Amino acid sequence: MTKTQPSDEREFAEEQSSLFKITLGPLAWALHFVASYAAAAVWCAKGPGGSILPLRLGIGAMTAVALGLILWVGWRAWQQWDFTDDWDYEHARARGEDRHEFLGHAAFLLAIVSFVGTCYTALPALYIGTCR
Amino acid sequence: MTTRRRRAIAVRAGLAAALTALAACDGPQSVLSPAGDDASQLTTLFWVMLVGAVVLWTAMNGFFFWITRIRTGEMSRKWAEALIIGGGILFPVVVLTALLSYGLTIMPDQRAPGDGLRVRITGEQWWWRVEYWSEGADAPVVSANELRLPAGLRSDIELTAARVIHSFWVPALGGKMDMFPGRVTETSLAPHTPGTYRGQCAEFCGLSHALMAFRAVVLPEDEFDAWLAREAEDSAAPPGPGRDVFMAEGCGACHTVRGTEAAGQVGPDLTHVGSRQSLAAGILPMTSDALVDWIADPEAFKPGVEMPGYDHLPQEDMMALARWLEGLK
Ligand SMILES: [Cu+2]
Numbered sequence: 157m158t159k160t161q162p163s164d165e166r167e168f169a170e171e172q173s174s175l176f177k178i179t180l181g182p183l184a185w186a187l188h189f190v191a192s193y194a195a196a197a198v199w200c201a202k203g204p205g206g207s208i209l210p211l212r213l214g215i216g217a218m219t220a221v222a223l224g225l226i227l228w229v230g231w232r233a234w235q236q237w238d239f240t241d242d243w244d245y246e247h248a249r250a251r252g253e254d255r256h257e258f259l260g261h262a263a264f265l266l267a268i269v270s271f272v273g274t275c276y277t278a279l280p281a282l283y284i285g286t287c288r
Numbered sequence: 289m290t291t292r293r294r295r296a297i298a299v300r301a302g303l304a305a306a307l308t309a310l311a312a313c314d315g316p317q318s319v320l321s322p323a324g325d326d327a328s329q330l331t332t333l334f335w336v337m338l339v340g341a342v343v344l345w346t347a348m349n350g351f352f353f354w355i356t357r358i359r360t361g362e363m364s365r366k367w368a369e370a371l372i373i374g375g376g377i378l379f380p381v382v383v384l385t386a387l388l389s390y391g392l393t394i395m396p397d398q399r400a401p402g403d404g405l406r407v408r409i410t411g412e413q414w415w416w417r418v419e420y421w422s423e424g425a426d427a428p429v430v431s432a433n434e435l436r437l438p439a440g441l442r443s444d445i446e447l448t449a450a451r452v453i454h455s456f457w458v459p460a461l462g463g464k465m466d467m468f469p470g471r472v473t474e475t476s477l478a479p480h481t482p483g484t485y486r487g488q489c490a491e492f493c494g495l496s497h498a499l500m501a502f503r504a505v506v507l508p509e510d511e512f513d514a515w516l517a518r519e520a521e522d523s524a525a526p527p528g529p530g531r532d533v534f535m536a537e538g539c540g541a542c543h544t545v546r547g548t549e550a551a552g553q554v555g556p557d558l559t560h561v562g563s564r565q566s567l568a569a570g571i572l573p574m575t576s577d578a579l580v581d582w583i584a585d586p587e588a589f590k591p592g593v594e595m596p597g598y599d600h601l602p603q604e605d606m607m608a609l610a611r612w613l614e615g616l617k
Contacts, residue, residue: 272381276388283392288399288474 171255177236178263180229181270188222189277200287208287215281222274230267236260317486319459323506324479325442326398326462333394340387398463402444402476407435409447411454411467413493414500414590415556415569420516429520430544432556434564435487435504436519437461438512442478455491458504464490479506484565495592501570522547523559523616530612533605537598545616555595562616579610 192215199211237260239245247258314321322328363371404423409416418435419428435458437443447456449467457464458477465475489500507515525531525547534540540550546559561567564574568589572578582589583606584599601609 268377276385279388280392283389284396286396286399288396 171259175259177229177233178259178266181226181263181267184222184225184229185270185273185277188218188274191218192277192281196281196287203287208285212281212285215278219274219278223271226267226271226274230264230271233260233263233267237264316484317459317488322460323481323483323485324461324477326477327460328480329394329397330463333391336390337387340383398476399474400442400476400478402442405438405441405443407437407443407445409435409445409456409467411447411449411452411456411489411493411500413451413592413594414489414496416500416502417450417556420519422516429516430546430557431519431560433502433566433569435502436512436515437477437479437504437506438509439479439482439506440509442476445475445477447473447475452493453491454489454493454500456487457490458485458487460485461504461506466491479504482506482508486570488570496590499569499571499590501566503565503570505565519560519563525616526612528612529605529608530610530615533601533609534612537601537609542595558613558616560616562614574614576607576610576614579613580606583609 195211195214195218199208203211237257239261245261247254247261319327319334320331322331406421406423408419408421408428410419416433416435418431418433420431421428445456445465447465447467448471449469451469453469454467455464456467456475461479462475462477465473467473483506485504485506487502487504489497491497493500523545525545531548534545534550535548540548540552542552542554543556543558544551544553546557550558556569562574566572567574567578568582568586571589572582583597584601585597586593586595587597598606
């Protein structure tokens with residue numbers, strides 16, 4: 157086996173961080189989901205009773221944070237994909253640019269799914285005003 | 289036979305089949321002929337979903353047909369992109385958001401608080417313990433195996449179970465709700481059309497699960513109030529041979545007949561059993577013949593039932609017992 161070239165090593169180190177970025181959107185969605193459902197379950201089982209406005213506001217705040225994070229990830233991913241530069245959405249070749257843009261492209265699409273998913277998770281808190 | 293005639297026959301047969309199928313949608317246990325606000329809402333939801341699904345299905349297949357058979361040439365890149373982003377992302381997001389919002393706005397209505405009457409129903413194997421708590425009452429009116437509700441009012445329904453999970457469902461009145469041992473679940477029903485409907489346990493609960501049904505009787509409000517007042521009273525339980533057999537055979541160890549010393553809690557309350565429209569949780573008619581058959585061998589009607597058979601009773605004792613029970617109105 158040949159020793160990897162220093163330039164390759166640098167490139168891999170760089171992609172490592174975007175590999176991490178790819179998971180950020182779904183991660184925000186998942187955490188928002190767990191936190192929202194746990195908060196509602198605990199509030200309704202052990203809470204003070206009466207109005208659930210604080211719970212709804214709490215879920216609203218968590219939603220704002222999660223959506224903000226997802227938008228940021230989406231924007232960074234869009235930049236990394238760099239679509240408008242060459243209108244290229246095929247990343248099939250074994251070279252640095254393709255790997256780089258592929259990871260950006262995938263993270264961008266995942267951010268879209270995560271955005272929609274997070275909104276849907278929050279909708280019940282918007283429409284359902286009681287624990288029943 | 290000519291093709292045309294054959295086709296005409298096929299069309300007629302198809303129409304007949306469709307009509308029969310539609311006729312089956314009618315009846316005391318149909319979600320498609322609603323007799324309550326909640327059921328009406330669910331029926332609307334069903335039709336909206338069905339029509340939506342049919343439109344989407346037709347459109348998708350039509351589109352597929354068009355693209356594979358009619359316009360088979362290569363598609364421009366611009367078109368393909370518009371199709372994927374518009375048809376694959378935007379359109380589903382818009383449609384799903386609309387449907388989700390519609391569904392979520394309905395959910396609170398289905399569990400809206402009631403107008404005063406609270407009915408607590410406990411799922412037993414394989415029958416229903418039913419308690420009516422009027423507003424402000426400090427003791428319930430105890431009954432079994434039949435649910436009566438006032439029309440035009442919303443009643444709270446509190447559900448629980450004795451030993452295993454059951455599920456409470458009167459399709460013509462509303463959605464279903466599970467019943468759990470050690471937990472109380474809540475729903476509410478607002479029937480609008482007086483009549484007799486059928487409820488059914490909707491969660492497998494053992495051998496005779498399929499035989500665990502009940503009648504739901506919706507009455508105009510004043511009739512309901514009069515009925516509940518009568519139900520609250522003790523039984524007349526006239527003395528005589530029937531009552532003597534009941535006491536001598538120990539039926540009172542499991543059954544309550546208010547107004548007598550029978551105060552058992554194992555089986556259904558029999559104080560006004562004769563005024564119910566069905567026997568043994570919706571599976572037999574309320575007649576003295578059916579009572580005789582049931583008491584002689586309950587196991588024959590409900591495998592696994594917790595009531596012993598009394599086929600050793602002399603014919604005349606049995607008849608007296610059955611008539612006495614039928615008279616408990
Ligand atoms: Cu059952």
